Amino acid sequence: MEKVISVKNVSKKYILYRNPKERLLDLIIPKKLGEDFFALSHVDFEAYKGDIIGFIGTNGSGKSTLSNIIAGIVPESSGQVNVKGNTSLIAVASGLNNDLTGRDNIELKLLMLGFNKKEIKELEPDIIKFSELEKFIDQPVKSYSSGMKSRLGFSISVNVDPDILIIDEALSVGDKAFAEKSLRKMREFKEKGKTMIFVSHSLGQMKEFCEKILWLEFGTVRAFGDVEEIIPQYEQFINKYKNMSQEQKNEYRNEIMRKVNE
Numbered sequence: 627m628e629k630v631i632s633v634k635n636v637s638k639k640y641i642l643y644r645n646p647k648e649r650l651l652d653l654i655i656p657k658k659l660g661e662d663f664f665a666l667s668h669v670d671f672e673a674y675k676g677d678i679i680g681f682i683g684t685n686g687s688g689k690s691t692l693s694n695i696i697a698g699i700v701p702e703s704s705g706q707v708n709v710k711g712n713t714s715l716i717a718v719a720s721g722l723n724n725d726l727t728g729r730d731n732i733e734l735k736l737l738m739l740g741f742n743k744k745e746i747k748e749l750e751p752d753i754i755k756f757s758e759l760e761k762f763i764d765q766p767v768k769s770y771s772s773g774m775k776s777r778l779g780f781s782i783s784v785n786v787d788p789d790i791l792i793i794d795e796a797l798s799v800g801d802k803a804f805a806e807k808s809l810r811k812m813r814e815f816k817e818k819g820k821t822m823i824f825v826s827h828s829l830g831q832m833k834e835f836c837e838k839i840l841w842l843e844f845g846t847v848r849a850f851g852d853v854e855e856i857i858p859q860y861e862q863f864i865n866k867y868k869n870m871s872q873e874q875k876n877e878y879r880n881e882i883m884r885k886v887n888e
């Protein structure tokens with residue numbers, strides 16, 4: 627089996643400032659202002675060609691950060707990331723220019739991906755058809771609902787035939803019919819042996835679609851394994867976690883962070 631994604635000891639640090647003035651001062655005066663915050667800490671993860679992997683974890687656990695790093699949209703602060711082949715990320719808020727029309731966004735994205743004019747003209751009708759945006763395709767994206775944006779992003783990403791497809795919560799907005807159609811398209815990708823990463827809070831979709839699960843917790847890897855093994859453990863954890871008080875949750879978080887930094 628060919629390894630297509632390798633993430634080794636990856637951390638992502640953000641500096642949290644109390645206000646914009648502090649951020650600006652930090653740029654001008656080399657005095658350390660702001661607080662370090664690790665969205666990811668020492669993450670190891672790998673994927674092989676044809677793997678279909680779900681990322682799960684509570685809010686803020688680092689799923690989108692890791693997806694963005696694998697897609698090459700956000701740089702890691704430390705560690706090594708190797709990705710073989712071209713990736714396409716579908717996220718609700720990803721890569722669309724609000725001032726341009728839907729059609730211009732399609733053309734811009736395809737140009738950036740290296741398609742020539744002729745190829746763009748060939749692909750465009752399929753993308754527009756799949757998006758079901760019809761007469762809205764020549765309206766500026768800022769007038770679109772989040773579901774419409776997601777449809778446009780999804781249609782571009784699946785029609786450019788990427789080697790690795792990363793879908794971050796993009797199926798949770800928009801209507802059921804489009805989500806079904808998108809799932810069908812993803813099943814086609816699965817049959818073609820493409821590698822896919824799927825970020826979702828819907829455990830039903832995860833069970834239906836994924837083979838492996840990466841469970842992230844406060845920016846660290848809690849578990850990585852087969853879907854049948856990890857999802858029940860996660861469900862059990864969630865039931866316990868949601869009944870904890872804020873204090874217990876903080877204590878739990880601190881304990882995990884202590885272990886990671888040992």
Ligand SMILES: Nc1ncnc2c1ncn2[C@@H]1O[C@H](COP(=O)(O)OP(=O)(O)OP(=O)(O)O)[C@@H](O)[C@H]1O
Pocket residue numbers: 640641663664665683684685686687688689690691692
């Ligand atoms: N640009 C940024 N600056 C500062 N902190 C950030 C930035 N981007 C993300 N974070 C923080 O990093 C942490 C991980 O965020 P991320 O979006 O990866 O989590 P997630 O698991 O995808 O969450 P959710 O399920 O809510 O979408 C969060 O605490 C978030 O606030």
